[in-house]
Amino acid sequence: MSSSLRTLLPDIGRILQALAGMMVLSIVVGLLWGELFAIPGLLISAAITYALGYLSLRYGTRGSVDKLHGMMVAALGWLLVAILGSLPFLTISWTAALAPGWAGAFDTPTLAAFRHPLNGVFESMSGFTGTGLTMSVHENTLPRTIQWWRSFTEWVGGVGVIVLTTAILARPGSGSLTLYESEARSDKIHPSIVSTVRTIWWIFLVFTLVATLLLWLVGMPIWDAINHAMTGLSTGGFSVTDNSLASYQEPLIEFAMIPIMIAGSIAFPIHYLLLSGDGRSVARDLQTRWVAIYFSAGSIFLIGLLLHFNTYGTSLQSLRYGLFQFISAASCTGFQTADIGGQWSVLSQLTLSAGMFIGAAAGSTVGGIKLIRLLTLAKGMIRRISDVFYPESAIRRFEIDGRTLTDTEVSKELEEASIIALLGIVLLVVGITGLLLLVSSDVYTLENVVFEVASAQGNVGLSTGITGPAMPSAAKFLLMFNMWVGRLEFIPVLVLLRALVYGGSR
Amino acid sequence: MSSAIATIVSLLTQLVPTDLASVSFLSWAGDRDPIYDLLILTGPILILLIALLGRMWLTTGLAIGYLLVFVGHLLHSIISE
Numbered sequence: 001m002s003s004s005l006r007t008l009l010p011d012i013g014r015i016l017q018a019l020a021g022m023m024v025l026s027i028v029v030g031l032l033w034g035e036l037f038a039i040p041g042l043l044i045s046a047a048i049t050y051a052l053g054y055l056s057l058r059y060g061t062r063g064s065v066d067k068l069h070g071m072m073v074a075a076l077g078w079l080l081v082a083i084l085g086s087l088p089f090l091t092i093s094w095t096a097a098l099a100p101g102w103a104g105a106f107d108t109p110t111l112a113a114f115r116h117p118l119n120g121v122f123e124s125m126s127g128f129t130g131t132g133l134t135m136s137v138h139e140n141t142l143p144r145t146i147q148w149w150r151s152f153t154e155w156v157g158g159v160g161v162i163v164l165t166t167a168i169l170a171r172p173g174s175g176s177l178t179l180y181e182s183e184a185r186s187d188k189i190h191p192s193i194v195s196t197v198r199t200i201w202w203i204f205l206v207f208t209l210v211a212t213l214l215l216w217l218v219g220m221p222i223w224d225a226i227n228h229a230m231t232g233l234s235t236g237g238f239s240v241t242d243n244s245l246a247s248y249q250e251p252l253i254e255f256a257m258i259p260i261m262i263a264g265s266i267a268f269p270i271h272y273l274l275l276s277g278d279g280r281s282v283a284r285d286l287q288t289r290w291v292a293i294y295f296s297a298g299s300i301f302l303i304g305l306l307l308h309f310n311t312y313g314t315s316l317q318s319l320r321y322g323l324f325q326f327i328s329a330a331s332c333t334g335f336q337t338a339d340i341g342g343q344w345s346v347l348s349q350l351t352l353s354a355g356m357f358i359g360a361a362a363g364s365t366v367g368g369i370k371l372i373r374l375l376t377l378a379k380g381m382i383r384r385i386s387d388v389f390y391p392e393s394a395i396r397r398f399e400i401d402g403r404t405l406t407d408t409e410v411s412k413e414l415e416e417a418s419i420i421a422l423l424g425i426v427l428l429v430v431g432i433t434g435l436l437l438l439v440s441s442d443v444y445t446l447e448n449v450v451f452e453v454a455s456a457q458g459n460v461g462l463s464t465g466i467t468g469p470a471m472p473s474a475a476k477f478l479l480m481f482n483m484w485v486g487r488l489e490f491i492p493v494l495v496l497l498r499a500l501v502y503g504g505s506r
Numbered sequence: 507m508s509s510a511i512a513t514i515v516s517l518l519t520q521l522v523p524t525d526l527a528s529v530s531f532l533s534w535a536g537d538r539d540p541i542y543d544l545l546i547l548t549g550p551i552l553i554l555l556i557a558l559l560g561r562m563w564l565t566t567g568l569a570i571g572y573l574l575v576f577v578g579h580l581l582h583s584i585i586s587e
Binding site for chain 2 (some may be wrong): 121199202205206209210212213214217222226274275276277278279280351
């Protein structure tokens with residue numbers, strides 16, 4: 001084993017141990033619901049994951065935690081979490097198949113789909129990356145333990161598996177910060193990174209409890225409310241019902257979900273300021289203001305399109321579906337209440353695709369390239385154009401998000417935003433091309449394919465119907481890759497792939 | 507009011523066995539706002555109560571009260587700041 005790979009093992013080992021802990025915790029759900037057939041599967045999954053974690057810690061060697069190390073740990077860690085996180089799907093579905101008398105009515109075709117390992121890995125990758133595209137046809141027929149595991153993966157994945165690991169198994173020294181940053185996070189709430197991630201969990205728990213009770217009050221059964229609060233706040237979008245939130249046919253539930261999805265789209269440091277009563281700083285925050293503007297403008301535009309194309313009979317219906325679907329897409333949640341693929345116009349679908357590609361605030365639970373990068377690029381472009389009108393000796397300030405940047409910082413910020421945006425576009429085009437080759441063009445149109453890939457890469461989960469257990473295996477791999485790169489903001493995965501090809505040499 | 511609740515939360519975290527998930531979570535998370543700490547402590551109990559009793563005037567009233575405390579405290583902190 002190469003020495004550079006061995007230095008990754010201790011951090012990977014801790015991530016796997018945290019994952020094993022999640023599986024052990026889920027046994028409580030199986031016990032509470034009397035689904036005893038699910039418990040051996042969870043125990044086996046936890047034992048395998050823990051053993052691999054233990055071996056990684058045992059045979060790994062500690063090395064310096066630089067940017068390369070952090071990115072490789074993030075990329076490899078998330079891939080392994082997705083693979084091993086599929087074990088509960090695999091083991092529980094096989095238990096139900098091998099002991100039908102024990103599993104009772106749960107041995108359904110929907111659960112049986114998870115006997116194919118790839119479907120479980122797809123579901124797990126979709127869950128941890130907070131995407132929400134699913135291999136489940138009838139979610140309501142799944143055992144409660146599996147429903148919980150799906151929601152739990154999204155809840156943890158929304159905040160981040162490294163954030164989870166740092167919070168409970170803090171790495172000694174300064175390594176935690178590098179790892180934290182490699183998981184597409186940068187803002188700190190406290191000077192200490194461990195304290196920051198613990199506060200993030202504290203905020204997340206407060207909001208999850210509040211969201212659960214809000215959803216229950218507007219009419220959701222309590223089990224559904226718990227799961228949808230977890231997947232809504234983490235902007236994941238898995239549901240425990242057959243047709244996502246459309247199953248309830250209840251506008252009140254949809255309107256109650258909107259503030260939950262918006263909360264998931266706002267950066268955790270801003271939530272901390274808000275909970276601390278610092279409303280002024282929240283109002284001054286550039287990203288938060290732009291999230292508000294972007295959500296409002298996008299919703300109005302989409303409602304206008306639905307009205308223009310007469311998609312629904314009444315303007316109230318257009319308001320209901322347009323508002324909900326734009327916020328669901330732009331917040332990268334993916335709850336679906338409308339038949340987007342079948343009923344909506346091309347322009348409406350492409351508007352949602354753009355919303356999914358952009359995403360909302362950096363430092364929140366959303367996917368996409370993030371609004372702040374789009375703003376940086378827009379300001380950078382304006383600056384470059386207006387530069388021509390000033391003498392070369394002129395000293396001009398570049399301000400973004402309340403910070404005045406030096407020329408070097410401006411170049412760095414613009415470079416980062418350009419690279420992420422370009423990689424986003426390139427990988428989107430690669431995904432679209434691949435999916436076009438893999439799915440039938442008689443059934444799915446170009447806009448359907450664009451929508452599906454944008455949904456996977458933006459970690460959204462809205463679907464035009466392409467994703468499902470019957471999808472070709474190559475298409476599943478392709479969308480999983482898009483989810484993986486999208487969640488980690490492209491660079492860590494490309495760094496890992498480069499390291500695999502060139503052996504980690506600089 | 508806030509300090510009284512902080513004392514109650516602090517007493518609870520000392521008196522209640524730390525194997526109770528929400529209590530051990532609070533001591534793990536460190537010192538935060540006592541009202542939100544109280545919501546973290548009582549939230550799971552309320553959800554359990556709802557799961558056991560179902561939708562009735564008592565559980566509905568408690569859930570409304572819970573949300574009012576959250577919104578009220580949030581607004582109060584923003585205004586007083």
